[in-house]
Amino acid sequence: MNTDTRNPNASxxxxxxxxxxxxxxxxxxxxxxxxxxAGEVQxxxxxxxxxxxxxxxxxxxxxSLLKLANSPFFGYRQRARTVQSxxxxxxxxxxxSAIATIVLRKVLPPLxxxxxxxxxxxxxxxVSGWLVQQIGARDEVLSEDAYTFSLFRDCGIPIxxxxxxxxxxxxxxxxADPERLFTEVEELCHPTxxxxxxxxxxxxxxxxENTCVAIxxxxxxxxxxxxxxxxxxxxxxxxxxxxxAEKLIQDATGRGCCCEWTKMGxxxxxxxxxxxxxxxxxxxxxxxxxxxEDAA
Amino acid sequence: xNIRTDGLTGFxxxxxxxxxxxxxxxxxxxxxxxxxxxxxxxxxxxxxNSSFGHRAGDxxxxxxxxxxxxxAREGDRFGRMGGDEFVILLPGxxxxxxxxxxxxxxxxxxxPMEIGHVRVRPSGSxxxxxxxxxxxxxxxxxxxxxxxxxxxxxxxxQYVVSGGEKVPGRFGNPMAQEELTVEGLLHEALETxxxxxxxQPILSAGDGKLEAVEALMRCRVRExxxxxxxxxxxxxxxxxxxxxxxxxxMTAARLAQRLGADGAAVKVAVNISRAQLTAPKFCQALHAVxxxxxxxxxxxxxxxxxxxxxxxxxxxxxxxxxxxxxxxPLAIDDFGTGYSCLAxxxxxxxxxxxxxxxxxxxxxxDRKSFAIVRMVxxxxxxxxxxxxxxxxxxxxxxxxxxxxxxxxxxxxxxxxPLPEYQLDQWLQERSGQ
Numbered sequence: 001m002n003t004d005t006r007n008p009n010a011s012x013x014x015x016x017x018x019x020x021x022x023x024x025x026x027x028x029x030x031x032x033x034x035x036x037x038a039g040e041v042q043x044x045x046x047x048x049x050x051x052x053x054x055x056x057x058x059x060x061x062x063x064s065l066l067k068l069a070n071s072p073f074f075g076y077r078q079r080a081r082t083v084q085s086x087x088x089x090x091x092x093x094x095x096x097s098a099i100a101t102i103v104l105r106k107v108l109p110p111l112x113x114x115x116x117x118x119x120x121x122x123x124x125x126x127v128s129g130w131l132v133q134q135i136g137a138r139d140e141v142l143s144e145d146a147y148t149f150s151l152f153r154d155c156g157i158p159i160x161x162x163x164x165x166x167x168x169x170x171x172x173x174x175x176a177d178p179e180r181l182f183t184e185v186e187e188l189c190h191p192t193x194x195x196x197x198x199x200x201x202x203x204x205x206x207x208x209e210n211t212c213v214a215i216x217x218x219x220x221x222x223x224x225x226x227x228x229x230x231x232x233x234x235x236x237x238x239x240x241x242x243x244x245a246e247k248l249i250q251d252a253t254g255r256g257c258c259c260e261w262t263k264m265g266x267x268x269x270x271x272x273x274x275x276x277x278x279x280x281x282x283x284x285x286x287x288x289x290x291x292x293e294d295a296a
Numbered sequence: 297x298n299i300r301t302d303g304l305t306g307f308x309x310x311x312x313x314x315x316x317x318x319x320x321x322x323x324x325x326x327x328x329x330x331x332x333x334x335x336x337x338x339x340x341x342x343x344x345n346s347s348f349g350h351r352a353g354d355x356x357x358x359x360x361x362x363x364x365x366x367x368a369r370e371g372d373r374f375g376r377m378g379g380d381e382f383v384i385l386l387p388g389x390x391x392x393x394x395x396x397x398x399x400x401x402x403x404x405x406x407x408p409m410e411i412g413h414v415r416v417r418p419s420g421s422x423x424x425x426x427x428x429x430x431x432x433x434x435x436x437x438x439x440x441x442x443x444x445x446x447x448x449x450x451x452x453x454q455y456v457v458s459g460g461e462k463v464p465g466r467f468g469n470p471m472a473q474e475e476l477t478v479e480g481l482l483h484e485a486l487e488t489x490x491x492x493x494x495x496q497p498i499l500s501a502g503d504g505k506l507e508a509v510e511a512l513m514r515c516r517v518r519e520x521x522x523x524x525x526x527x528x529x530x531x532x533x534x535x536x537x538x539x540x541x542x543x544x545x546m547t548a549a550r551l552a553q554r555l556g557a558d559g560a561a562v563k564v565a566v567n568i569s570r571a572q573l574t575a576p577k578f579c580q581a582l583h584a585v586x587x588x589x590x591x592x593x594x595x596x597x598x599x600x601x602x603x604x605x606x607x608x609x610x611x612x613x614x615x616x617x618x619x620x621x622x623x624x625p626l627a628i629d630d631f632g633t634g635y636s637c638l639a640x641x642x643x644x645x646x647x648x649x650x651x652x653x654x655x656x657x658x659x660x661x662d663r664k665s666f667a668i669v670r671m672v673x674x675x676x677x678x679x680x681x682x683x684x685x686x687x688x689x690x691x692x693x694x695x696x697x698x699x700x701x702x703x704x705x706x707x708x709x710x711x712x713p714l715p716e717y718q719l720d721q722w723l724q725e726r727s728g729q
Binding site (some may be wrong): 033034035037038039041044045046048059077078084085088089090091092094096137142144156159160162163164186190191192193196197199200201203204206207209212 | 305314315322325326429430431432433435438484485486487488489490517519539542543546547577579580581582583584585586587589590594604622666698
């Protein structure tokens with residue numbers, strides 16, 4: 001969806017179309033609320049009150065935004081009680097991403113076999129954000145960036161599943177392949193892969209460049225191991241954080257491990273400068289965090 | 297309220313200080329007032345500590361803290377971040393005032409003091425950061441810290457203003473804004489929703505029926521329009537063109553999908569750059585777009601300039617074949633203005649030629665242009681290709697082009713490029729007629 005932000009009437013027909021297209025086809029167009037937020041954010045003098053008004057118009061998004069700002073991993077001592085204070089705490093850069101993460105799940109095609117997939121993504125996102133706080137923010141990766149990236153990382157999967165029959169079999173194969181890139185296995189069976197889809201979706205939702213690049217390459221253990229050059233330190237760090245977060249969750253919950261850790265684990269720990277001793281500490285600490293998040 | 301302070305200096309302790317930054321920065325942002333943080337590191341303090349002992353060191357810190365506090369104005373807050381590092385929070389003050397404070401601080405710190413019988417000249421490195429509108433609140437503290445470290449690297453006794461960050465808004469630094477290049481603006485557009493596509497209708501020359509629309513990129517950042525002539529070359533040079541191109545494809549495909557779902561199947565034509573077409577995995581992106589948007593492939597047309605065919609690399613060849621296999625129609629853009637070489641026409645799987653406006657502008661008087669137009673349309677007809685004339689501005693030109701046999705027309709005579717909502721209105725008006 002695309003609109004001329006100068007025209008205040010532009011959004012009315014847009015919302016209609018948006019609603020219609022979601023109803024009819026379940027496609028993920030860029031949500032109108034993101035357009036409106038973008039319109040405000042890119043003004044010379046963005047106004048937090050106007051932004052708050054835009055966001056408050058959707059009660060569920062407003063509620064989720066408050067919950068997000070108050071989530072333990074942002075580490076704020078105050079609690080945001082209004083949308084405006086949540087916005088003010090998060091800052092303009094984070095707002096678009098934060099809202100994108102909130103609406104992402106609503107607009108993607110619902111697939112019965114993927115319910116656990118969403119819970120898992122949300123969990124990886126939380127732990128990635130938490131992990132940044134444990135090991136410190138570097139290379140311009142903050143908690144919220146790691147959170148957004150981890151949530152979007154696999155959003156191409158439901159779209160692949162809708163588009164290509166037999167995709168679940170492909171997923172199983174890719175998960176079990178010890179040598180090839182996950183995305184290479186997908187490409188053997190289909191003309192594209194979930195990482196490219198996720199990247200393009202992220203781009204069209206105005207996610208930061210480094211996040212989109214990281215989504216596109218999040219299975220690329222060859223480039224990751226090769227070190228600098230393939231993508232920015234920021235993108236690299238995002239990929240590693242999610243990988244380590246996923247592993248920590250798997251260890252804490254006892255759920256099975258796929259081949260990704262074998263391919264990327266060592267490089268991820270090295271890039272994040274997590275020693276075996278640090279990792280053991282994190283393994284212990286993540287249990288508390290998960291319990292805390294579950295209680296929240 | 298129980299406020300925790302540092303026993304030695306009486307300043308807020310670290311935790312309390314962070315809470316205070318959060319509160320003051322939040323208030324400043326809400327009220328649209330400036331807020332600055334000074335981060336002060338005492339130079340060579342470790343040396344003082346190791347030469348004279350910790351007790352003497354503490355004594356020095358207490359004295360220095362006292363000097364800092366003596367410069368306080370109403371509303372300022374003082375914190376000790378640990379060891380020999382302090383912060384001063386300046387609500388309501390912009391960078392210029394903070395710099396003044398930093399200079400006065402440095403004067404005050406530099407006054408010699410006696411430790412035992414030794415006279416030392418302390419000094420401080422100071423980092424200054426002003427809250428901007430784009431960052432999470434606590435970043436202002438981190439930036440001040442980084443600026444202080446930068447100041448230390450200058451050799452001590454200096455201050456550094458946290459810079460390079462974008463500081464938009466009322467308190468923006470005009471210098472920083474001037475320094476933003478088109479590239480920076482493009483990046484910003486990509487991350488804040490500053491790009492849009494406008495669509496110019498392409499009509500059948502015979503019955504005036506809408507055949508397609510061409511998507512043209514527009515960029516608007518910080519309430520300023522960037523001309524395509526200024527941002528496209530920069531995008532090409534920096535490689536950003538690939539991302540812009542992917543974004544266009546996705547956005548255009550959504551329009552095609554939507555119009556199709558509304559019952560008006562209209563092709564949407566998108567310009568493809570050399571960088572995209574030479575990339576080995578171009579078609580993955582193409583399929584990703586189709587998968588994301590559920591657009592029928594034949595509604596998304598790719599326009600390629602003829603210069604692309606001059607050096608057909610293997611990648612280009614493979615990509616073109618894959619595009620055709622995926623079912624997308626191809627059009628040759630700006631035909632006749634490059635180093636036209638007709639040989640490639642024979643092998644190219646294109647279904648449409650877009651005749652450059654250069655051949656249209658002189659019509660109907662310019663008989664040479666007319667001869668070229670007629671020759672091209674004849675050739676295209678024999679190849680089974682359609683010919684679109686671009687840049688049609690007058691009725692005379694239109695009549696002349698029809699006489700020459702072009703199959704479709706595009707130009708201001710029919711419509712300028714329209715933002716999506718106006719295209720919808722345009723379509724509605726036409727269907728109502």
